[in-house]
Amino acid sequence: MWIIILCPAMLAFAPPAATLGGAACGAARVHLAMVCEQPAPTRRTAFQLAGALGVAAATGALDRQAALAAPPAAAAAAAAPKRKLSEYQKAAVEIKQLVKADPNKGPTLVRLAWHSSGTYDKAQRDGGSGPGTIRFKEELAHGANAGLGAAVGWLEPIKRKHPKLSYADLFTLAGVVSIVQMGGPAVPWKSGRVDGKPAQVTPDGRLPAADKGAPKATAAALRQTFGRMGFNDQEIVALSGAHALGRCHPDASGYAGPWTPTPTLLTTAYYSLLLNEKWTPKKWDGPLQYEERSGKLMMLPSDLTLVQDARFAKYVRLYAKDSKRFYADFSAAFAKLLELGAEGLTPTSYV
Numbered sequence: 001m002w003i004i005i006l007c008p009a010m011l012a013f014a015p016p017a018a019t020l021g022g023a024a025c026g027a028a029r030v031h032l033a034m035v036c037e038q039p040a041p042t043r044r045t046a047f048q049l050a051g052a053l054g055v056a057a058a059t060g061a062l063d064r065q066a067a068l069a070a071p072p073a074a075a076a077a078a079a080a081p082k083r084k085l086s087e088y089q090k091a092a093v094e095i096k097q098l099v100k101a102d103p104n105k106g107p108t109l110v111r112l113a114w115h116s117s118g119t120y121d122k123a124q125r126d127g128g129s130g131p132g133t134i135r136f137k138e139e140l141a142h143g144a145n146a147g148l149g150a151a152v153g154w155l156e157p158i159k160r161k162h163p164k165l166s167y168a169d170l171f172t173l174a175g176v177v178s179i180v181q182m183g184g185p186a187v188p189w190k191s192g193r194v195d196g197k198p199a200q201v202t203p204d205g206r207l208p209a210a211d212k213g214a215p216k217a218t219a220a221a222l223r224q225t226f227g228r229m230g231f232n233d234q235e236i237v238a239l240s241g242a243h244a245l246g247r248c249h250p251d252a253s254g255y256a257g258p259w260t261p262t263p264t265l266l267t268t269a270y271y272s273l274l275l276n277e278k279w280t281p282k283k284w285d286g287p288l289q290y291e292e293r294s295g296k297l298m299m300l301p302s303d304l305t306l307v308q309d310a311r312f313a314k315y316v317r318l319y320a321k322d323s324k325r326f327y328a329d330f331s332a333a334f335a336k337l338l339e340l341g342a343e344g345l346t347p348t349s350y351v
């Protein structure tokens with residue numbers, strides 16, 4: 001938390017303490033600290049954007065009094081006892097460095113963790129993060145995994161340095177470390193996944209479709225796909241908030257562009273934009289996707305489904321106005337996702 005007072009820009013851009021009330025939450029503070037680690041233009045943009053969009057998560061919840069009362073960094077560092085890091089913590093430091101060096105890798109690592117877990121079938125009790133099969137060419141060849149081979153490659157040097165860590169643990173660890181690194185909540189994480197064999201790769205088609213031709217069909221398919229993993233409507237909407245991050249790549253999915261103007265910060269901007277912007281079909285040669293007035297941001301048909309379907313939309317409205325609730329629900333759902341198909345896990349600290 002002390003990082004906050006090292007950043008004069010934060011105090012300059014932070015809203016007055018009176019407007020913040022008691023809404024301070026740890027995740028938002030991590031978020032603000034992360035903003036300070038960005039180069040100055042990014043920092044300005046994040047706060048300006050937050051003002052423009054009214055995104056509570058990006059500006060709100062800063063307990064300025066607490067920040068000012070925090071100990072100076074040098075004193076805190078001197079007072080902190082030297083601790084021996086576990087292999088998981090060492091790997092987490094290296095993942096953090098990877099994302100710091102290239103923030104655009106953060107969203108892709110979150111996607112890798114999600115796709116390595118989202119193949120789970122609760123009825124058949126197969127798939128999921130347990131055996132780490134997304135590293136195999138058979139699974140990377142699945143249509144939805146286009147582009148994720150690169151992310152597996154980024155983690156190879158870390159795997160080589162920490163051979164006792166399974167790939168399956170490493171992929172999920174990379175997801176939670178990236179979430180924190182991008183200002184999201186701490187996600188409880190468990191270790192102990194045991195790498196499997198190519199024979200455990202599940203059939204292609206288990207990940208959600210971005211478009212089933214009509215909003216009702218797309219919504220039904222989302223419920224069917226996430227229901228197969230064991231998720232309900234609220235969890236589907238909470239998890240989809242990850243689309244605040246990253247972008248679509250024409251050479252991967254065929255879709256193009258980011259969902260939000262701050263693709264390396266996990267905020268509630270995805271929900272605010274879904275509700276407040278007018279989304280129209282993009283005129284182009286590519287697959288159906290939607291754009292707002294400026295044409296710079298995009299939504300997939302499956303994203304828009306979340307406001308077209310009343311049962312989903314109530315959670316979009318909830319998370320748009322309550323970032324604390326979003327962080328809590330996202331953390332719980334993402335932790336659950338990363339444990340699908342994995343047995344005998346142990347709660348493990350990675351910070």
Ligand code: HEM
Pocket residue numbers: 107108110111114146147208209210211222239240242243245246247248249250252253254255300302334
């Ligand atoms: C609801 C159903 C979902 C659909 C149809 C969907 C579809 C997509 C598509 C088409 C892309 C673009 C990939 C590319 O071109 O590189 C993407 C990116 C992404 N998705 Fe999803 N997704 C869904 C749910 C989720 C969930 C549950 C998460 C995480 C909890 C997630 C996290 C991400 C992230 C972080 C990216 C950006 C990756 C990057 O920048 O490289 N998505 N998604």
